[in-house]
Amino acid sequence: MVKNAENIIVGISIGDLNGIGSEVVLKTFEDSRMLEMCTPVIFANVKMLTFIKKTFQSTSLLHGIDELDQLVHGKVNVLNVWKEGVELNLGKSDVKAGEYAIKSFVAATTALKEGGIDVLVTAPINKSNIQSEEFAFPGHTDYLDQELEGNALMLMVQDNLRVGLLTDHIPLSEVASHLTEELIVRKIETIKQSLIQDFSINKPKIAVLGLNPHCGDGGVIGNEENLVLKPVLKKIFDKGTLVFGPFSADGFFGSNQYEKYDAIIATYHDQGLIPFKTLSFGKGVNYTAGLNKIRTSPDHGTAYEIAGKGIADFNSFKEAVYLAIDVFHSRNQYAEISKKPLRIKEKQL
Structure with missing residues (x-):
């Protein structure tokens, strides 16, 4: 119904x-x-x-x-x-x-x-x-x-800007050890499916950021890109998912490359959230993708310093309500389409 x-x-x-x-x-x-x-x-x-x-x-x-x-x-x-x-x-x-x-x-x-x-x-x-x-x-x-x-994935959303995370609330010193093939495949599949069913994007394009400065500069600064990210992304791409990268994180947002993709996946929390919050102007939403139910949240914290003063900006929370409703409708539409058998029109002679 x-x-x-x-x-x-x-x-x-x-x-x-x-x-x-x-x-x-x-x-x-x-x-x-x-x-x-x-x-x-x-x-x-x-x-x-x-x-x-x-x-x-x-x-x-x-x-x-x-x-x-x-x-x-x-x-x-x-x-x-x-x-x-x-x-x-x-x-x-x-x-x-x-x-x-x-x-x-x-x-x-x-x-x-x-x-x-x-x-x-x-x-x-x-x-x-x-x-x-x-x-x-x-x-x-x-x-x-x-x-x-399902498998929860933090996806920050503001209009067509969507930033997901391979790792989220873990210490920075542990990020590299968490970047396994299994994790990368699972997270990319989760975000791909969310883009299709939650945002009605039939063939999503996904960009992945590198871990090290300048994507490791060919191994001079780090090898995670060469040893883990590049081989895994190639495997995923060869199976039909439009995933690209790894991209050097420092210039990716400043050069507006992010506008070419339906979602960007950062390797760790601050790598993704600092540019996202800079670009979203207080209207960003934290969406938990990958679950069988819908949850959103504003992209800010408790802001104790202004609590009770009546000056808090409510736009991010309002956008969180809007997004939850939009995803609810998108999922219903996706479910209806998925139920319908594909009809191939017979070629008329």
Whole structure:
């Protein structure tokens, strides 16, 4: 069944309560036109969010519910994941804030798995204060990779600029040892399939960046390009995937080479995210490709320094909602097309 736009249920995990997450979420849905595109449900506590919105005079009208079957289309629904009061320390990191961020996120993920929501948009967390015996993951993506089917890949998106990562949240000193043939093949296949089913690009072109300065300068600066990247990329290309590289990372973005490709894969976190965030102008989205469910997030953090001041830019979060909805539609279209048998028109004599 194809859903009407307003009936697409967007689940939202609230993130760190002491950061700007609540502010950007509420600001996004002050525009009533957003409620024509989807039905939001925030996993938090309605009394707490009502208090927070007063700190920056938000005009969002909140509708508290205790079960997902109580949600109302055309309203900003808040599912009460907890009932107790929470002491807020806006602008400061504390363990309690991390604990409630994870309560929200785990509840939203469960709803996503069970079909109670159609897509998930996560507000920023603090990767330090969320750690506990019950939640020992570096962040959202790693937990989703465990809980959902598929292979998670961090894909940063802003319009036609898409930057994926071969390795993400690992120390820089460990990157080279992680660049195995198995990893490269799996990540490229994941991003290729995502471009086809999530972004409706039938024959995607993918660029891969080298690890070392100047791609190793023929082995003078490093051999990972010659020993690993080039042979693997050739194998993948010979099997029909339009993958190119490795390219020297320093000049790739400055020369606008990135505009020729549907996606760029960086070998490590900062190699991809520094140019992406420079070019995306605060409208970038973190999309978790490769999973059987849809999750997006803004490309910024908790921004404690401006929390509660009412000056947070909500554009990245709004774009995260837009992208989640767009991918939902693209996946439905892809599923419908995949079901239809290929019809070959008989040649008329």
